[in-house]
Amino acid sequence: MPTAAANIGVVGLAVMGSNLARNLASREGNTVAVLNRSRAKTDDLVALHPEAGFVPTFSYEEFAASLQKPRTAIIMVKAGLGTDAVIDELVRVFEPGDIIVDGGNAYFPDTIRREKAVRETGINFVGAGISGGEEGALLGPSIMPGGSDESWVTLGPILESIAAVAEGEPCVTHVGHGGAGHFVKMVHNGIEYADMQLIAEAYDLIRRGTGRSPAEIADIFAEWNTGELESYLIEITAEVLRQIDQETGQPLVDVIVDQAGAKGTGAWTVQTALALGVPVSGIAEATFARSLSSHPEQRAVAAHLPGPEGEFTVDDVDAFIEDVRLALYASKIVAYSQGFDEIRAGATEYGWSIDLGAVAKIWRAGCIIRAQFLNRIADAYAAEPDLPALLTAPYFAEALSRGQASWRRVVIAAAQAGIPAPAFSSSLSYYDGIRAERLPAALIQGQRDFFGAHTYRRIDKEGTFHTLWSGDRTEIPAVDTH
Numbered sequence: 001m002p003t004a005a006a007n008i009g010v011v012g013l014a015v016m017g018s019n020l021a022r023n024l025a026s027r028e029g030n031t032v033a034v035l036n037r038s039r040a041k042t043d044d045l046v047a048l049h050p051e052a053g054f055v056p057t058f059s060y061e062e063f064a065a066s067l068q069k070p071r072t073a074i075i076m077v078k079a080g081l082g083t084d085a086v087i088d089e090l091v092r093v094f095e096p097g098d099i100i101v102d103g104g105n106a107y108f109p110d111t112i113r114r115e116k117a118v119r120e121t122g123i124n125f126v127g128a129g130i131s132g133g134e135e136g137a138l139l140g141p142s143i144m145p146g147g148s149d150e151s152w153v154t155l156g157p158i159l160e161s162i163a164a165v166a167e168g169e170p171c172v173t174h175v176g177h178g179g180a181g182h183f184v185k186m187v188h189n190g191i192e193y194a195d196m197q198l199i200a201e202a203y204d205l206i207r208r209g210t211g212r213s214p215a216e217i218a219d220i221f222a223e224w225n226t227g228e229l230e231s232y233l234i235e236i237t238a239e240v241l242r243q244i245d246q247e248t249g250q251p252l253v254d255v256i257v258d259q260a261g262a263k264g265t266g267a268w269t270v271q272t273a274l275a276l277g278v279p280v281s282g283i284a285e286a287t288f289a290r291s292l293s294s295h296p297e298q299r300a301v302a303a304h305l306p307g308p309e310g311e312f313t314v315d316d317v318d319a320f321i322e323d324v325r326l327a328l329y330a331s332k333i334v335a336y337s338q339g340f341d342e343i344r345a346g347a348t349e350y351g352w353s354i355d356l357g358a359v360a361k362i363w364r365a366g367c368i369i370r371a372q373f374l375n376r377i378a379d380a381y382a383a384e385p386d387l388p389a390l391l392t393a394p395y396f397a398e399a400l401s402r403g404q405a406s407w408r409r410v411v412i413a414a415a416q417a418g419i420p421a422p423a424f425s426s427s428l429s430y431y432d433g434i435r436a437e438r439l440p441a442a443l444i445q446g447q448r449d450f451f452g453a454h455t456y457r458r459i460d461k462e463g464t465f466h467t468l469w470s471g472d473r474t475e476i477p478a479v480d481t482h
């Protein structure tokens, strides 16, 4: 058995785990024990990176014996059954007070279940969302840990040492108890879906409206990346659009099959939002747009359906491009506002105390949605922690006001040209819905009362009412049945 030489261990040494283990090993004071189900990955990692000083182990007993107490292990294995299998083994060899961290992409209800079960053994369990892919894991990810305050005492300094740094601050915070970390990571991914879809719609509109080539549009995105839209996703969009396919000499974007894949976190975000009753229409449209793209058989039979007559051209190209930029920014504000609404609703539902401004701050570096813009969100929550809707904060309200005429022109142009812009248009509808003095929801309440006696409230007096629709249509006081 090895002596307890390591202060942290990693289980699961595929792409993410091996890079995270190297990141940990590169930080002052860390000695990292490593374990993988199949031996080869451990042997390869240790052989390829002697500088890391890894402590290789080949059984859970060896792994536990190699760790100082309280033992701390980060699991980076395939989410789902793999995670449960590793937790069972660690619980078998660990002791009360030790800490098990799941750094995989777990679905937050699984994390809630696991945390409860592991806590009963006296061992701490922390679900930690880790964003930034392979490069983030190696150089500094954005980390969203949940779990107990007790585990944060040991874990906090270790995670702070490996996280990305934004303006001198590590991109990690104790997000909240239980499954809060994986919940926040889930919404992060949902926002990522919306942001990517909005960028894709902006590209499509500019390309089809102005005839600019992908390389020319890359220049536009590169220019946008110097202003208020500055972000990793805008930056990589320019890179992708500039890329030429070596085989055909065509822009790479033109030879890639136009069917977007997904690993499910967008769908989780939308399903959870539906259950919480939070309208995350930008994320939902982005998720559905990927689904629509991925049904080639339906698209093939629908391809002959008529669109508008004539070519889509814009008269003033520069003005149109600026309209698209402003529409993109306005829609992005809506998508983020909706995502933060979902985090707030989740925190209320599950009893987590989540600092929304701190969440915005830890997304400023290391993760896919990293952007300057997140500073503005942090500022908004610092000024008003209980802000009911992010888009009403003065900075965002001003940006929406500045952009709304452009936003409307772009949505009109898309509709007239027959170009799908689901995220642009649904974000605009959300904006118009949330700011409306009166909504047709009143009519829906009337309809519900008509067919199901679901009752309604009145604007002019307290109480709940029902109209005797199949009787003499008088109104009677009623018990609220929603």
Ligand SMILES: NC(=O)c1ccc[n+]([C@@H]2O[C@H](COP(=O)([O-])OP(=O)(O)OC[C@H]3O[C@@H](n4cnc5c(N)ncnc54)[C@H](OP(=O)(O)O)[C@@H]3O)[C@@H](O)[C@H]2O)c1
Pocket: 012, 013, 014, 015, 016, 017, 036, 037, 038, 041, 076, 077, 078, 079, 081, 082, 083, 085, 086, 103, 104, 105, 106, 130, 131, 132, 133, 134
């Ligand atoms: N890839 C990314 O960009 C990214 C970003 C953020 C988060 N994540 C999350 O990070 C985690 C790791 O991702 P990854 O891409 O590095 O690896 P992965 O392909 O998701 O999983 C492979 C690893 O899981 C282990 N494993 C699978 N089933 C197991 C079981 N029943 N018992 C023990 N070990 C098992 C494998 O061991 P063997 O070698 O023995 O097969 C291997 O080490 C996942 O939860 C993933 O969703 C990934």
